[in-house]
Amino acid sequence: MALKIHGQATGPFAENTYVALDEESGLAAVVDPGLGALDIWTSFSDKGATLDRVLLTHAHLDHIFGLSELIEAFPVPVHLHREDAFLIENYVSIAAEWGFDVDPVSMPDEWWEHGDRVQLGSTEFEVRHTPGHSPGSVILVFDGGLFSGDTVMGLSVGRTDFPRSSADDLARSIQTQVYTLDDNLVLYPGHMQTTTIGQEKQHNQFVRAV
Numbered sequence: 001m002a003l004k005i006h007g008q009a010t011g012p013f014a015e016n017t018y019v020a021l022d023e024e025s026g027l028a029a030v031v032d033p034g035l036g037a038l039d040i041w042t043s044f045s046d047k048g049a050t051l052d053r054v055l056l057t058h059a060h061l062d063h064i065f066g067l068s069e070l071i072e073a074f075p076v077p078v079h080l081h082r083e084d085a086f087l088i089e090n091y092v093s094i095a096a097e098w099g100f101d102v103d104p105v106s107m108p109d110e111w112w113e114h115g116d117r118v119q120l121g122s123t124e125f126e127v128r129h130t131p132g133h134s135p136g137s138v139i140l141v142f143d144g145g146l147f148s149g150d151t152v153m154g155l156s157v158g159r160t161d162f163p164r165s166s167a168d169d170l171a172r173s174i175q176t177q178v179y180t181l182d183d184n185l186v187l188y189p190g191h192m193q194t195t196t197i198g199q200e201k202q203h204n205q206f207v208r209a210v
């Protein structure tokens with residue numbers, strides 16, 4: 001696989017920050033920059049990789065803790081689905097509710113549309129809108145795997161007790177957009193370990209395959 005993926009869990013929510021490196025071109029994307037994302041990225045830039053863009057599966061606070069610091073040092077386009085813009089707008093107050101004192105983050109540059117294809121060197125990501133955990137959640141599918149954010153995690157699914165979350169939407173999104181993918185794809189979640197589509201379809205008790 002030409003795409004090399006490094007995942008690291010940090011922060012009080014143990015969110016996974018991913019660096020996806022297209023080895024052929026040396027271009028990389030940071031997916032969901034959690035706490036300390038700049039440090040995680042710097043070990044790659046030190047080895048000559050070039051940051052091309054930041055990809056957000058959704059905009060819950062834990063997955064943007066490291067965003068401002070990262071794009072101040074490496075100014076690149078940031079992609080998000082517009083339905084999650086309210087989470088960026090309200091980041092400071094949402095973080096305060098959880099007891100965190102943060103600076104505002106600027107609005108992303110590019111809005112995802114369902115079916116978009118984003119190129120990173122020789123790697124292509126297909127964007128699938130998967131509302132439920134948040135209204136603007138997406139999964140990013142590439143040759144061999146996908147970044148699932150908090151839509152599906154190993155034998156679990158994202159919480160739906162947040163404002164503008166929906167358990168019904170989540171179940172529909174997983175059944176129509178996730179479980180329809182190839183069983184062998186490796187799923188890189190927003191929290192916890194990697195899994196596969198086949199494993200989730202067979203054993204995930206929260207949303208059953210139909």
Ligand SMILES: [Zn+2]
Nearest residue numbers: 058060133150
């Ligand atoms: Zn989330």
Ligand SMILES: [Zn+2]
Nearest residue numbers: 060062150190
């Ligand atoms: Zn999360």
